[in-house]
Amino acid sequence: MKSKPLKTDRSLAKIRLAQPSDLDAVVYLLGRQLCEHRIDTASEQIKSVIERILVDTRLGFVLVAAGPDGKPIGVAFGTSILGIEHGGTSGWIEELYVLPEFRERGIGSQMITEFIRVAARLGWRAIDIEVDVDHRRVESLYGRHGFQPVPRGRFCRKLDKK
Numbered sequence: 001m002k003s004k005p006l007k008t009d010r011s012l013a014k015i016r017l018a019q020p021s022d023l024d025a026v027v028y029l030l031g032r033q034l035c036e037h038r039i040d041t042a043s044e045q046i047k048s049v050i051e052r053i054l055v056d057t058r059l060g061f062v063l064v065a066a067g068p069d070g071k072p073i074g075v076a077f078g079t080s081i082l083g084i085e086h087g088g089t090s091g092w093i094e095e096l097y098v099l100p101e102f103r104e105r106g107i108g109s110q111m112i113t114e115f116i117r118v119a120a121r122l123g124w125r126a127i128d129i130e131v132d133v134d135h136r137r138v139e140s141l142y143g144r145h146g147f148q149p150v151p152r153g154r155f156c157r158k159l160d161k162k
């Protein structure tokens with residue numbers, strides 16, 4: 001089967017590392033994504049994580065897609081881990097989000113391309129992604145960027161908050 005080419009309209013959005021001045025826009029976009037995934041994390045908690053990541057790339061990094069007027073219309077949030085599976089530092093694309101009105105014009109794809117470039121520059125050895133069962137449509141996008149499925153399940157045990 002012939003694979004679908006990567007679709008991009010590079011004039012629509014510019015992908016760049018988020019700056020501290022993007023904090024509120026990033027928190028807003030991530031809040032929208034978590035809402036679409038029915039995850040109930042308080043904005044203050046999102047904000048406190050992003051504030052730390054924006055100033056310390058050892059923890060991860062955030063990309064924004066700036067739209068035609070320069071305002072962020074998409075976000076990719078990467079969090080790093082030091083582990084033995086990949087033999088060192090690797091990371092997750094924990095969130096990837098484009099506002100609905102800007103979807104299917106290549107912005108998600110542009111963000112993944114840039115994410116891979118930044119992660120490689122930071123020395124990450126691999127990038128993991130988890131796909132929500134209700135958002136499996138995104139698998140074709142990841143596949144076009146070389147991500148392979150991993151046959152595993154995920155479990156989570158919440159810990160009491162102090």
Ligand SMILES: CC(C)(COP(=O)(O)OP(=O)(O)OC[C@H]1O[C@@H](n2cnc3c(N)ncnc32)[C@H](O)[C@@H]1OP(=O)(O)O)[C@@H](O)C(=O)NCCC(=O)NCCS
Pocket residue numbers: 004007033036095096097098099102103104105106107108109110130131132135136137138139140141142
């Ligand atoms: C996933 C997402 C970031 C893609 O952004 P985009 O700018 O539309 O992406 P592109 O135009 O570069 O690529 C289109 C691809 O995105 C994916 N996609 C498009 N709309 C989608 C949606 N509503 N939900 C999930 N994936 C979607 C598909 O893989 C599509 O490829 P296809 O046409 O072969 O089906 C965007 O659709 C989104 O924010 N979805 C909701 C959040 C989400 O599901 N994030 C993924 C978390 S794992």
